[in-house]
Amino acid sequence: MNLPKTHTPFEANTPEAKVGIIGGGVAGATIALRLAELGVNVTLLEKGPSLVNGPPICHLHAGGSFYREITDEQCLTLLQQSIDMISVFPQAVNVRPTVIAVPNTDPGQPDSIIPRLKKLQTQYAELVKQFPDKKLLGEPGDYYCLFEREEVEELAQQDLPESVTQLSDWLIPVAKNLDLDSVKYPLILVQEYGLSGFRFSATASLAASQIKNCKVKLNARVTDVRQSDSNKHWQIRVDHQTSQQQETLNFDYLINACGFRTGQIDDMLKAPRQRLVEFKAAYVAHWAQCAGHWPEVLFHGERGTPNGMAQLTPYPNGYFQLHGMTPEITLFKDGLVSSSAETAQPNLPKPYLEKIDQGWPESVVTERTQGAIEHVARFIDRFLSAVPAANPLFGAQQIPGDDPKLRTSDVSFYGDFYARTEIVKAPSALSASDAILDNLIETGLIIKSELISNATTHYFPVTRNIELDSVVSLACDIAKDRGYPIDLALKI
Numbered sequence: 001m002n003l004p005k006t007h008t009p010f011e012a013n014t015p016e017a018k019v020g021i022i023g024g025g026v027a028g029a030t031i032a033l034r035l036a037e038l039g040v041n042v043t044l045l046e047k048g049p050s051l052v053n054g055p056p057i058c059h060l061h062a063g064g065s066f067y068r069e070i071t072d073e074q075c076l077t078l079l080q081q082s083i084d085m086i087s088v089f090p091q092a093v094n095v096r097p098t099v100i101a102v103p104n105t106d107p108g109q110p111d112s113i114i115p116r117l118k119k120l121q122t123q124y125a126e127l128v129k130q131f132p133d134k135k136l137l138g139e140p141g142d143y144y145c146l147f148e149r150e151e152v153e154e155l156a157q158q159d160l161p162e163s164v165t166q167l168s169d170w171l172i173p174v175a176k177n178l179d180l181d182s183v184k185y186p187l188i189l190v191q192e193y194g195l196s197g198f199r200f201s202a203t204a205s206l207a208a209s210q211i212k213n214c215k216v217k218l219n220a221r222v223t224d225v226r227q228s229d230s231n232k233h234w235q236i237r238v239d240h241q242t243s244q245q246q247e248t249l250n251f252d253y254l255i256n257a258c259g260f261r262t263g264q265i266d267d268m269l270k271a272p273r274q275r276l277v278e279f280k281a282a283y284v285a286h287w288a289q290c291a292g293h294w295p296e297v298l299f300h301g302e303r304g305t306p307n308g309m310a311q312l313t314p315y316p317n318g319y320f321q322l323h324g325m326t327p328e329i330t331l332f333k334d335g336l337v338s339s340s341a342e343t344a345q346p347n348l349p350k351p352y353l354e355k356i357d358q359g360w361p362e363s364v365v366t367e368r369t370q371g372a373i374e375h376v377a378r379f380i381d382r383f384l385s386a387v388p389a390a391n392p393l394f395g396a397q398q399i400p401g402d403d404p405k406l407r408t409s410d411v412s413f414y415g416d417f418y419a420r421t422e423i424v425k426a427p428s429a430l431s432a433s434d435a436i437l438d439n440l441i442e443t444g445l446i447i448k449s450e451l452i453s454n455a456t457t458h459y460f461p462v463t464r465n466i467e468l469d470s471v472v473s474l475a476c477d478i479a480k481d482r483g484y485p486i487d488l489a490l491k492i
């Protein structure tokens, strides 16, 4: 798609404020586009070679049904944020539901999450009634549905459909392969879709390249940050890693979107902050015998025990991404660390930082991926024939405060003209951008205009119209460059 670089209709309303964003992950890239689409002058500084190259994203938590332990409020927030995310980044969404099963080994009951699903369904129905264009998770009446054992047994006898025409079609491959005695009933199907990190990266890159006032500097590591004596300007030192040159940039407003390294910039400013950081990994397997259109399948479990949650995320052509919430698979010993009175940056053990910065030893990749395959095969024994197929998808995630169960958070502010994003899940990036926009208006750096005050729609005329074909093509290149099968970048 070759749209000319464009200014938005708002340019005339926006003073020449310069906003600097450090970190081009989901949060930094989303905020850069949100502000730039409104005409704000934005510079996005990313130390890596491409945007959105941090920890992985595969699931759009449109209701938080993964997390039995979080509050209903967090789930309702995740639902709203996910719907907003689909409307802005439709290219990154894999439209397929999630099937949730409670294993017999688990003390929980499927029925216990149904009251929450009803609340989510009601909120979704109300939203759609008020704003019909928010019907982005299908019919509200289909937001979730339940399958008792007899129905699942019946589905197991049906042929795999060529294409999915009704909700129960998604259950057929599961019913044919699942050990039906290993789980409790009903099985729950919920409209929690997939989110592709590679297509998110591609969409953000293409959109940024088409917006004149959105400058992206890659391979640009921020090494120093200072505020002027009058506290009105920021001076940022940037190391350009490919040219080995240094540059000093000046901004009126600074956004720290460094993900799990947010504390490093906080420390440069002596801005204290309590936060946690957790190192985790997902694995990629190829299952040659895979047939049919698979939903995501989630087996609930007690985190950190050998029966921790198992998550099977489908991609085209037999590829799956696997999580297992045990210390031998997704979680890591001492992988959850906290900031201290001395530093706002929680310090991960050295081996995990080495994994992030230098990669993984092959033997560990094979061992952990094989562990993940076996973890899923406890319920789907044919999955034992799957094989490790790529490097893990991994990274560290920040959680503000001291509650490791927190799943919704967006941004905090410190002093004047400084925001730090603190998202735990990708869909919260948009609400972080909304809060920052409000703060920019409060500081007088942006003048509130008609489109900004329209709280029900996010103004992203360039981003949401990037053509899917261009996104997929670039996403495949990004996957290849990062050493992953291109199948992980294809649209379901």
Ligand SMILES: Cc1cc2nc3c(=O)[nH]c(=O)nc-3n(C[C@H](O)[C@H](O)[C@H](O)COP(=O)(O)OP(=O)(O)OC[C@H]3O[C@@H](n4cnc5c(N)ncnc54)[C@H](O)[C@@H]3O)c2cc1C
Residues within 6 Å of the ligand: 022, 023, 024, 025, 026, 027, 028, 045, 046, 047, 048, 052, 053, 054, 055, 056, 057, 058, 059, 060, 061, 220, 221, 222, 223, 257, 258, 259, 260, 261, 279, 280, 281, 282, 393, 394, 395, 396, 397, 421, 422, 423, 424, 425, 426, 427
């Ligand atoms: C294993 C795993 C699975 C996950 N699965 C999901 C999922 O399915 N769905 C979901 O919603 N979330 C998921 N998450 C969480 C999700 O990955 C994070 O919410 C998200 O990546 C956070 O985005 P961010 O932009 O805040 O940080 P990041 O993505 O970490 O981006 C920060 C960026 O800042 C850059 N940076 C850091 N320091 C500097 C500097 N000094 N100068 C310049 N640039 C700098 C980094 O290079 C990086 O690109 C998962 C996390 C993990 C670990």
